Amino acid sequence: MNKMTPNLFILGSSKCGSTSLHEILGQHPDIHACSNKEPTFFNWPFQITQNPIEYFHLFDSAKKYRLDSSTAYLINPMTPRVLYSLFPEARCIVSLRNPKARAHSLYQNMRRYGWEEIATFREALKAESSRYSSIEFWQTCSWDFWQFLYCRSSMYDEQLNRYLSLFRRDQLFVITLAELSQEPLRTTQRILEFLDVDPEVAQKFDFSIRHRNSEYEGYDEESNRIMDVAFQGLTERTERMIGAPLDWSL
Numbered sequence: 001m002n003k004m005t006p007n008l009f010i011l012g013s014s015k016c017g018s019t020s021l022h023e024i025l026g027q028h029p030d031i032h033a034c035s036n037k038e039p040t041f042f043n044w045p046f047q048i049t050q051n052p053i054e055y056f057h058l059f060d061s062a063k064k065y066r067l068d069s070s071t072a073y074l075i076n077p078m079t080p081r082v083l084y085s086l087f088p089e090a091r092c093i094v095s096l097r098n099p100k101a102r103a104h105s106l107y108q109n110m111r112r113y114g115w116e117e118i119a120t121f122r123e124a125l126k127a128e129s130s131r132y133s134s135i136e137f138w139q140t141c142s143w144d145f146w147q148f149l150y151c152r153s154s155m156y157d158e159q160l161n162r163y164l165s166l167f168r169r170d171q172l173f174v175i176t177l178a179e180l181s182q183e184p185l186r187t188t189q190r191i192l193e194f195l196d197v198d199p200e201v202a203q204k205f206d207f208s209i210r211h212r213n214s215e216y217e218g219y220d221e222e223s224n225r226i227m228d229v230a231f232q233g234l235t236e237r238t239e240r241m242i243g244a245p246l247d248w249s250l
Contacts, residue, residue, distance in 0.1 A: 012074030022069040032061035043072040046144040097177040103150040115143040178247040
């Protein structure tokens with residue numbers, strides 16, 4: 001019988017290969033990847049899919065897993081408790097990358113689509129504290145509020161802790177963009193083993209990595225210093241939290 005609820009989530013982070021991972025996993029015969037990759041239904045107040053009937057119809061499938069890949073779920077601090085209350089046995093996948101590269105890539109993406117008005121990465125980083133504390137900015141920004149906070153939205157340890165305080169450790173699997181890009185087959189097979197589905201079928205998958213745009217112009221030294229302070233010890237804390245080393249080379 002078809003079910004209409006998600007039970008597998010790619011939580012994020014944005015600009016860390018989630019689109020590629022969604023399409024890769026959707027090739028498995030036991031995984032239904034919803035056609036709208038990021039419905040963000042549980043990301044109040046910013047939702048791409050707002051109608052609950054429309055949302056749950058995205059998961060009308062008899063397959064073992066029904067996948068929602070809304071990367072906003074990792075950033076929004078209110079989402080973990082909602083997901084746990086509704087889907088306590090769900091499996092969750094998180095893809096990360098070097099936090100500096102991720103913050104800069106997110107800024108470039110926001111500029112590319114016209115959501116970010118600040119013309120330089122440096123000034124956007126400087127504006128982050130005032131944005132974070134501004135109710136007016138939260139109410140009037142042109143896109144998801146958390147996506148304008150380039151450093152705060154890259155605090156992987158805080159984000160993972162919110163999920164690990166609710167879900168069992170064996171429900172959460174963490175990879176990096178570097179691992180997916182450099183060893184796509186093996187990384188995918190590791191995920192499939194985590195999901196208890198056949199990993200061998202991945203040998204026939206198309207591993208074309210989408211959205212690997214060039215990183216545009218680099219960021220300046222002042223931006224680098226701001227991120228040095230913001231991200232001090234972050235990767236080490238993240239690795240300790242999940243109990244494994246990660247590849248931060250991309």
